[in-house]
Amino acid sequence: MVKYAVEAKNLYKAYSDLTAVDHIDFAISNGEYFGILGPNGAGKTTTVAMVYCFMPVDSGILRVLNYDATTQPRDIKARLGVVPQENNLDLELTVLENLIVYASYFGIHKAVATGRAMEQLEFFGLSAKKDTEVEKLSGGMKRRLTIARALMNKPDVLILDEPTTGLDPEARHHIWQHLRHLKKTGLTLILTTHYLEEASQLCDRIIIMDEGKILDEGRPGDLVSRHVGVLVYEAGISKENQPALLALLSKQIQGHLSIGDTLYLHPGDNASEVLRSLQKHQQVETLLQRPANLEDVFLKLTGRRFGNENASS
Numbered sequence: 001m002v003k004y005a006v007e008a009k010n011l012y013k014a015y016s017d018l019t020a021v022d023h024i025d026f027a028i029s030n031g032e033y034f035g036i037l038g039p040n041g042a043g044k045t046t047t048v049a050m051v052y053c054f055m056p057v058d059s060g061i062l063r064v065l066n067y068d069a070t071t072q073p074r075d076i077k078a079r080l081g082v083v084p085q086e087n088n089l090d091l092e093l094t095v096l097e098n099l100i101v102y103a104s105y106f107g108i109h110k111a112v113a114t115g116r117a118m119e120q121l122e123f124f125g126l127s128a129k130k131d132t133e134v135e136k137l138s139g140g141m142k143r144r145l146t147i148a149r150a151l152m153n154k155p156d157v158l159i160l161d162e163p164t165t166g167l168d169p170e171a172r173h174h175i176w177q178h179l180r181h182l183k184k185t186g187l188t189l190i191l192t193t194h195y196l197e198e199a200s201q202l203c204d205r206i207i208i209m210d211e212g213k214i215l216d217e218g219r220p221g222d223l224v225s226r227h228v229g230v231l232v233y234e235a236g237i238s239k240e241n242q243p244a245l246l247a248l249l250s251k252q253i254q255g256h257l258s259i260g261d262t263l264y265l266h267p268g269d270n271a272s273e274v275l276r277s278l279q280k281h282q283q284v285e286t287l288l289q290r291p292a293n294l295e296d297v298f299l300k301l302t303g304r305r306f307g308n309e310n311a312s313s
């Protein structure tokens with residue numbers, strides 16, 4: 001068995017003069033759930049599109065299941081499952097037909113394909129819909145069917161490009177649950193997402209991308225504790241009060257970090273004392289205490305927020 005499911009070294013891709021993937025390195029172990037997290041335009045889709053040999057590599061090394069992405073794309077494609085960003089199911093066909101037709105592209109005999117399809121539909125809670133035309137399914141069902149379809153060739157690596165974008169929270173959680181169950185099969189999963197919670201919930205390890213570069217990589221929890229600590233206080237501070245407040249904090253907490261109106265406190269910090277001071281000096285209009293998350297990591301690394309839709313996802 002090869003050591004890495006995917007290995008990228010100095011990987012580079014540009015569209016004319018726009019650099020989409022800027023000399024990045026990463027390695028994904030077999031059986032790992034690996035996330036590529038980043039805002040719109042970060043280069044996530046371009047990165048995975050090179051992994052599934054849809055887009056050519058401009059320069060650098062990209063090996064997938066020990067095959068070279070430039071010279072051995074057919075070997076790679078045969079062993080991958082891909083769920084692209086847009087649903088590309090055949091809307092006029094039934095649920096079952098979609099799976100069987102897809103399997104035929106891999107030369108899987110109809111009888112074998114039917115058996116496999118029934119197993120997949122059972123697993124993804126779609127058995128009752130097997131004879132329904134795809135256009136009549138809900139968005140969440142369509143997405144589950146697209147994942148089921150990508151598993152028809154029993155891939156070693158499953159690539160999901162933004163698997164839950166556009167779904168409501170319930171449908172999203174439903175998909176997460178299925179993906180967690182799939183982990184037991186030893187599947188390697190590569191997921192791109194701009195949902196911070198999705199990355200935290202599903203991934204063993206993530207890279208955070210921005211403007212084609214990798215800002216950092218690690219386990220989601222480790223990234224949070226390494227960059228921002230455990231607790232975060234969001235303080236509503238008027239602009240004129242900010243300098244005085246920061247001066248006060250500096251006296252009280254060694255090495256505290258503040259970005260905008262968010263204060264980051266590490267477990268060793270004397271948080272309750274800080275809070276008392278803040279309130280005593282009436283420099284804070286509102287104060288919210290919450291656990292630190294990957295949004296804070298992104299903010300710390302870039303000085304920019306990830307985007308409002310992520311805060312509550």
Ligand SMILES: Nc1ncnc2c1ncn2[C@@H]1O[C@H](COP(=O)(O)OP(=O)(O)OP(=O)(O)O)[C@@H](O)[C@H]1O
Pocket residue numbers: 015018019020038039040041042043044045046047194
């Ligand atoms: N076919 C293309 N032609 C030209 N530029 C492109 C093309 N595809 C992507 N880009 C640009 O390359 C950069 C990276 O895009 P990419 O789609 O890889 O990012 P992303 O992180 O997946 O973003 P999103 O979440 O919006 O899909 C962006 O600036 C994008 O506008």
